[in-house]
Amino acid sequence: MIGTFDAKIPPGPLAQKWRSHLDHSRLVSPNNRRKFEIIVVGSGLAGGSAAATLGELGYRVRCFCFQDSARRAHSIAAQGGINAAKNYQNDGDSIYRLFYDTIKGGDFRSREANVYRLAEIANNIIDQCVAQGVPFAREYSGYLANRSFGGAQVSRTFYARGQTGQQLLLGCYQALCRQIAAGTVQMFPQTEMLDLVIVDGQAKGIVTRNLRSGKIDRHAADTVVLATGGYGNVFYLSTNARGCNVTATYRAYKRGALFANPSFTQIHPTCIPVSGEHQSKLTLMSESLRNDGRVWVPKRKEDREKAPGEIPETDRDYYLERKYPSYGNLAPRDISSRAAKEVCDEGRGVGPGGRGVYLDFADAIKRLGEDRIRERYGNLFEVYEKITGEDAYKVPMRIYPAVHYTMGGLWVDYDLMNNVPGLFVIGEANFSDHGANRLGASALMQGLADGYFVLPNTLPNYLAGQTGKRPSPGAPEFQEAEENVQARVEKLLRVNGTRSLDSFHRELGLLLWEKCGMSRHEKGLREALQKIPELREQFWRDVRVPGNEEDFNQSLERAGRVADFLEFAELMCMDALERDESAGAHFREEHQTPDGEALRDDERHAAVFAWEFQGDGQLPKLQREPLHFETVHLTQRSYK
Amino acid sequence: MNFQLRIWRQPNRKSPGKLVDYEVRDISPNTSFLEMLDILNENLLRAGKEPIAFDSDCREGICGTCSLTVNGEAHGPDHPGAVCELYMRKFRDGATITVEPFRVGSFPIVKDLVIDRSALDRIVQAGGFISARAGSAPEANSVTVPKHHADLAMEAAACIGCGACAAACPNGSAMLFTSAKVSHLALLPQGHPERESRVLKMVQVMDAEGFGNCTNTYECEAVCPAEISASFIAKLNREYARARFRRSMGE
Amino acid sequence: MIVAITGIILILFVIGHLLGNLQIFIGPDWINGYSQHLRDLGPLLWAVRLFLLAAVIIHIWVTIQLAIENRRARPEAYMDKQYVKATFASRHMVMSGLIVLVFIIYHLAHFTVRVTDNRFTLLRADPLGHYDVYSMMVYGFQNYLVSGFYVLGLFLLALHLSHGSSSFFQSLGLNDKKLTPRLALGGRIFTWLLFAGYTSIPVAILLGLIKPAQQL
């Protein structure tokens, strides 16, 4: 294995770890910073904030994204909000409570030290964003407003209408623009990273393809930061943008970076149900809707075809309120999703194909008036109407769970560095903070914590020892990586078969949704593990990628991503199979409590599963990082 | 549903383009416009032809990537909304639909329906930010912002940067885009220290990029998917006049 | 900004000019007196005239510059273009403006320099040497072609101002979300009142409601 597999958690009491780590980390002095070149792949919340902050500090940064502008990274789509334990509501919130909720929400499969640091930094993020001009919602007094989110009993979520991710990302983007203008950051839009270059056992560069001109380039640097987001699109249909992919992280994995918990996938309970075969993506309806909407299905199967208004109160089953009286409609995502699947499996689902449940605002409208509801969720209701043609002020929304977020990602230590020295991974691309399930409004928090505050303070710890070690792009390792990328591009174009990319991607997605989706079992996973290689083999025999490589070629772009998904899917299923317990979003049907909740096996599986690539056609090697809980008590999660 | 399509094809920036006729059949009314184009592309692929290049990413109207002019309207006939939020049920069965790129000189065509909007990035780089270094921010609630201002700032900040305003403007002007950023930051107390230099620099770069001038036709706000109001252009004019005045007074 | 300010100057002139002209309905003495007043201003009148001329020239010069830039901003036109909100008037300001210019030139030649109609030289001045503007207007407008052209010119001016008279508020930044639609409506009402006011003169003359004060 390259490098070391050690989480390097600083010693000392939980609340002092980060502080004392900062006290003892190495630094790079201001006038030495410009001697270091840093590659940041990704311009989302994580990458954008990191690139801007590192530029501010005086490093020379090159930032890459595949979109035509840094501002279009997928973080832009986040709706609901961002958490912080400011306790502005005076409702008993604290850093410890945010930490505890996040650890518990993740079903005790994340590191205490990382999560505590996240909870501590969350407050600084809000300060920073306000200073940048993020127009968070405010009360009439002029102070910041909060709303509640799933998995918490306090109101700690900051928001900007239903467009929090957009506003936070624009804050980063603007900071990034400032650095671009100042010349510290060089931006490479529409440039996709296709390989990681490791020189002398350290990450020292990348190979990219300019998506517009088709040109393949080498970039050498002192360190490489990956902030390439999540890979939910392996399922084909998800709430992610079309371009989201696993390519950057998977390529790094193939170069020796450990990949942690790849099977941990969050299925979001409130999405607009699938309407047809040609659907290209699923649209999320922010979880914040569950603040005022009530989830229900008919009590009896026979009623599912009836118009919702014709079903009297007594014949409705508000199943979340019934099963989880204290959290009710705000039960965490994994639990709400599974509950929806369950009632639909019982045949009580509504809408086309019986794959939907109602999210009903009638009571809230009666209580608060339509105007208040419009003020809170107007844009979401509009989106819903555009897509379905239905008016949710009059008839309840129909929702169904959809793939949304991937807790898994490249393995990182406390410094957010991978086992490959010099390779840092931040944001959704790493596995660090959310365990087996992420709570709402905490991905934005993590991405910005990583980029604004953690990485800029941990990166020097590595860089301090790297003066003068930057290789030249002419080094043989770069040569080899470039040839590798070139060969793959040519190979994709050469197949010249008959089937379209989407048809393969769709087939893969469906397979995973069934076998490695909301609930999994050994038999299904084994079937998937058998089918994926077959599909992959077909792909390389029969896919048709039109056009050529020296041109703007969207099919070629996507082909590379689908090819990586076809390999990565196998790793996911292996991880899901190997994790022989249920935890958070990973629900193994073999392991459940009598009332159908996830049943962990802390004895055997209180660990991070990190996978090491062993070569094409070889089984990857599983490494386990045991999780130690010194402060919290492992309990069966209960939201009743 | 069936549709006749006339779609702009152009191999690259330098070669001339033209409208080409296509046909799609059996489209469900619940298909989105872009999904309809996906279907067309699959058909083209099967027939051994090159698919049509068009941009999209989030497909829920927030990333601002998609950029089509449908039947002569930026983002198509279903305003407000990006073209990825346009559904086929909005069209008559059998209709003929013309699809062109956003046409603005400052947005050169990359291929078919794909354009280069980096000019918008450069406008923001000129000053569309608040210089707040990470780490230097005061406690978030130490400065209050009247709700009315915060709400208005949010309305301006909602811009998705798609460029439809310039595409629809008879003059190819990017005033709505620029005014949204200027207004967003000028409305917040945090944005005040750089208020004057910001508006002057952004307007200068906007002009240098070759965008046209505003003649107050309000076509921009009519097609804006984020419903940015043209009253922010008035605000921009005001901010600009104020900055020029104060500069000329030697401040 | 410059366009707006020069535009406002011209609008103010147009209002004043209308008020002056409407005196024709009160009688020959009024309008002739008004005209004489203006003439008595002597050098001041020339100053105002030069000022207005400068405003017109600057207005046109700047708008044509802007229009050229606007053309350049979209080198390749749409094959198909639908407007959602932009009015016809707002999209054709240069066209309406230029026709107004032609009209203004004709108008000056007609009534100020009086080179188009040689009958005007036959009009007798009163004993104090005051020119009979009243009769000139009446004779001028008795011709259907002349009146027709005036109405057309005024129509285009009205079209120009139906956009221009509210648009300058926006250009000067004196606008907000609530005000915009009201100003637009107000501007349109104002403009068409102006149009009605101006056209009432040739119409009244053609209908024979106003008769010349002296025979030729």
Ligand SMILES: Cc1cc2nc3c(=O)[nH]c(=O)nc-3n(C[C@H](O)[C@H](O)[C@H](O)COP(=O)(O)OP(=O)(O)OC[C@H]3O[C@@H](n4cnc5c(N)ncnc54)[C@H](O)[C@@H]3O)c2cc1C
């Ligand atoms: C619809 C939706 C709503 C959400 N709502 C919330 C919410 O309310 N609260 C919350 O906390 N979280 C929410 N999330 C989750 C959150 O938005 C994401 O987890 C987070 O934004 C990820 O940020 P990121 O910076 O890690 O990645 P991204 O924003 O996805 O950025 C990835 C970047 O990497 C670049 N990239 C990727 N691959 C390559 C490559 N090979 N080469 C070059 N560049 C590459 C991309 O161009 C992009 O710039 C939501 C997610 C979705 C999908």
Ligand code: HEM
């Ligand atoms: C009596 C004559 C005229 C009057 C009263 C007048 C008045 C106005 C006014 C008030 C505006 C609005 C300004 C703004 O919104 O900022 C305007 C705009 C305009 N005018 Fe005129 N105008 C006259 C003649 C002309 C002529 C002869 C032209 C010929 C080129 C012209 C071209 C334009 C154009 C192109 C605009 C729009 C430019 C813009 O709004 O920025 N105008 N005019």
